[in-house]
Amino acid sequence: MKKLMLAVGAFGVLALVTSATVLPVAYAHENSPKDVVEPLVFQAAGPTAASIQSSVDAYRAALGAPNNGNARGPLPSGRREINWDGGGNNQTTAVAGNPFDGFLVTRGALFTTPDGTGFVQAPPTADPxxxxxxGLAGLFNNPTYGAIFSTFSPLRLFSPIGGNVTExxxxxxxxxxxxxxTIGFGAVFTDVDQPDGSGPGEKRGNRKPSTRIEYFGAEGDLVFSSSVPASPGDASLSFFGIVFDDARIARVxxxxxxxxxGPDDERKHDIVVMDDFLYGEPQPIR
Known part of the structure; x- marks a missing residue:
């Protein structure tokens, strides 16, 4: 039976948890919709961190406790989190190459960008x-980034450099x-302005969403795909995550x-960067 909880407020706050597909989904070509195992989907968007906090907390609970931090695996349960903040009050700008293996040993995550040159962890802006x-404003030579981005967990955000795809x-x-x-993966985004679907403006018909997550199995098969919810205005926050009953996600x-x-955030350019990543305890492929 479908489970659905939806809240939409006057300030564009969206919070949704459902066991059915709620945003456009692309299935692996060898699967029909009857064969697909639906994950539990968590998503929210709004103007402040409070707008998505309850959805992130519910997602943490669905992944399971405890937060295993830097503990050596494999562990039978729990989750891992990466908040990019380097211990908290960290205003430094850290640039890494491609691939980025800074969390490979401690958290079991390796990051690559097929269209970029590397990655950055930095606050939206900082004293140069x-x-x-x-910060991001200085690295990308765009002072507006200090105003259009906000953090879910202060102080730093995460982004590829020279590209907009992270694996x-x-x-x-x-x-x-x-x-x-892993059983699931979710991420926080800031300033997702461009939603999926049609709307007012010069461009009519269906609009391609600016931000999406695709989930792949161990054999490279696409097991789930969805756009990330948008919220109007600068410095908004969005969250999207899924949880399966078993560990079937090998790559995101x-x-x-x-x-x-790099460019200004405007009607033709939706500039988005990321904050916290959360995922289930990685289990060895058997």
Missing amino acids: VLFPPG VHFFVPGGGNIPAT RITSGSVPP
Whole structure:
């Protein structure tokens, strides 16, 4: 039986949990809809961190406790989280290459970008003298980024450089490069303006969403795909995540925004970066 909880407020706040497909889904070509196992879907969007907090908390509960932090795996249950903040009050701008393996051993996640040159962890803006080059605003030479992005967990955000696609590959935490799968993955985004579907404006008909997540199995099969909910206005926050009954997600592909960071965020360019990643404890592929 479908389970559905929906709340839409006067300020564009959306919160939704459902066991059925709620946004456009692409299935692996060898599967028909009758063969597809539907995950539990969590999504929310709104102007502040409070807009998505309850959905993120519900998602944490669905993934399971505890937060395993940097503990060596494999562990039978729990989850991993990455908030990019480097211990909390961190205003530095950290640039990494491609692939980025900074969380491979500790959290079991390897990041690649097929269309970019690397990754950055940085606050939206920072003093360029004390913390050069001054956060995302300084790195991408666009001072507006200090106003259009906000954080769910202060102070830093995450983005590919030179591209807008991030792929997450799962491994057993602790080293050894043992491929793994997980029951679920979710992510927080900031300033998703361009939703799926039609709407007012010069462009009529269906609009392509700027931000989406695709989930793949161990054999490379697409097991789920959805756009990320949008919220109007600058510095909004969005969350999207799914949970399966079993560990079947080996890789995730995230398209964040319609173009890579650099240009102004405007009608033709939806610039989006990411905050917290949450996923189930990676389990070795058997």
